Amino acid sequence: MHPPSLEELAHLQDEYVRRFKGRKEKLDIVMALRDLKALQNVASQVMQKTAKEVYLIGQGGFNMVFAIQFKDGSDIVARVHGSPSLQDVDHSKEELLLRIQSEFATIRYLKEKTTIPVPEVLHLDISFVNSVGAPYSLQERIIGPRVADMKSQGMSSDQLMNVVKQVARCEAQLLQSNFDAIGSLVYDSVTTEYRVDRATLSSVRLPHNRGPWSSTADYIYSLVASQRSDLREDGWIEKRKEWLSDLNRLIASPLKDIEAEARADHTHYTSWFAMLEESLVQLDFSAFDPPNYPFVLRHDDLSIGNVLVDYADPSCVRNIIDWEGSRVVPFWLAISNQFITKYDFHDESLVAQLSGVRLDILRSLIDSFPDADTLLAMQNLVGLHTIARVKLCNLPVAIAHKAVEDFVKSRSPDEVKHFRSMIELSLAYVNPQSREMGRLLGWET
Structure with a gap:
């Protein structure tokens, strides 16, 4: 399996949009409010080389993803706030801003404190009033298919097992983080410290009281x-x-x-x-609760759709993406298994085998891991x-x-x-x- 070109990715995205009634019209509304030429200019300034083309290659619940190609053949991606799903329309800019700040504080924390593979952020603008028309980030483009894509292509059990082992080691690092409250992570640029603030918006409902909570x-x-x-x-x-x-x-x-x-x-x-x-x-x-079990960082959607692997070797994890909505939670919530589900792997014996390997790795890496009853x-x-x-x-x-x-x-x-x-x-x-x-x-x- 070879990496598709940017043109092919853009074509696949266009086909995806047209499969759903009304999706193209909603996309056009959002796109009309975004200045892609300005995005291209910013990319040229940041990377100190000329950007020649911008391609829409992905959409999520809260963002659109563009690939920006330069004249020398290199490329990066831009994640621009706003999506045809319109999940943000009922929320204040203050709440949206906190979510964006928390996402990039989380990525920064992971870069500093762990070896979990996450994208390199090259530039960040969280203003709603800028030349592009929305908050955005420029990031390195990780070339690799999702586990979900490779699974549909016939990924072998051995390859899948290797991926599960690598993801489990990443989970172990998250489970070894330690915070003083439950909520969303933010970074204080003045004190250069991380702290836990109220919980940010996500695709799942949140309580009217957003915390942070101490228990x-x-x-x-x-x-x-x-x-x-x-x-x-x-x-x-x-x-x-x-x-x-x-x-x-x-x-x-x-x-x-x-x-x-x-x-x-x-x-x-x-x-x-x-x-x-x-x-x-x-x-x-x-x-x-602490001191028995810490409050730890949790990826809000650690699924087969958010783990990228290598095209040449699908058993090798390249990156874990989409940290938006991630938060600090009690250990008992973070230990729950998101990556291995019966929705994704219909073979119950395989699910049991993968889940067992995951737990064995977590037990081996985490001190005071809970016993079976706990x-x-x-x-x-x-x-x-x-x-x-x-x-x-x-x-x-x-x-x-x-x-x-x-x-x-x-x-x-x-x-x-x-x-x-x-x-x-x-x-x-x-x-x-x-x-x-x-x-x-x-x-x-």
């Missing part, structure tokens, strides 16, 4: 409180109806009355999350975190029930009694359709 308990409570607040907002039932309608078309025994189901779900969740909040207050989470308790806490963090209007009741049911398996009998009523409530409420929707989303319900 697992404070963090979890703020998430649950936000879910309760969202349930009180106008429009929740309408959003629930839309989501139920979408999934209803995919299940074997569809719901007959979407309106009634949405209203019943709202009533159920209102009572259930009030009970969850009351139950959580009775628990002690300190065993999961690790299970951490995994169950991740499940609870999931239902507290996702958009509740898009969550099957069966998943919420299963997450709490699993969570209490790792708690003491005295603590379990606080959850008995809410488990009984959801067990009586969950219907076959909710269970089927949960299975569609990857949960054993």
Whole structure:
């Protein structure tokens, strides 16, 4: 497999845009507000050579990626804020600016403190009022396919195993970082120190209280409180109806009355999350916090789509990209396995083998690695975190029930009694359709 030319990458991107109805029109709106000639001029000034062409080669939830080619044949990439997905339209510039600052503080930290392969940032302009028309960065272009691309091309199990080992060593370095709070990393250019600020925006909902938080308990409570607040907002039932309608078309025994189901779900969740909040207050989470386990840096989407490998040797990791939305989290959340999932690797025996190798590497590199029982308790806490963090209007009741049911398996009998009523409530409420929707989303319900 040979690296595609910039022209080929641009052509593939154009084909991708045209596959989705309305995507081209949204792209044109965003592109009209960006000055690519100005971007080309900045690149020429920064690199001290003449840029001759700019190609759109990628789009994410928050940025567009351009390749800038120079007359001498070399190239770099520019990540320019704004995307046809329009994920940022409802957020203030202050919040967007904090997210951008945190992303580049994270990359800077990784360059200084770790050997994790990340792109070299050549130039950064975080102003919304500049010649390009949006915040942007110039970075070295890492030439390499994503693991996701190579997997579809027939990547061998041995090659995949080598990639998993390298990614696990990178994870180990993240798990060995140590911070004093939960939130997003920022860099203070005056003191030349890193500190943890409030959590930045990402593609997943965040609590109304953005932190920073000093404990697992404070963090979890703020998430649950936000879910309760969202349930009180106008429009929740309408959003629930839309989501139920979408999934209803995919299940074997569809719901007959979407309106009634949405209203019943709202009533159920209102009572259930009030009970969850009351139950959580009775628990002690300190065993999961410093000094037992540190607050550490976590890539927010360490997936096969964000790990680049070598074209000539797909078993060699070249770079880990897309650190936007990364944050400082409790150890128990960072230890969760993002890279090896049954969505990406449908062979359960392969998933088990890869997961086992990953854990062996982490155990060998991290002091005071949790034992099997503690690790299970951490995994169950991740499940609870999931239902507290996702958009509740898009969550099957069966998943919420299963997450709490699993969570209490790792708690003491005295603590379990606080959850008995809410488990009984959801067990009586969950219907076959909710269970089927949960299975569609990857949960054993």
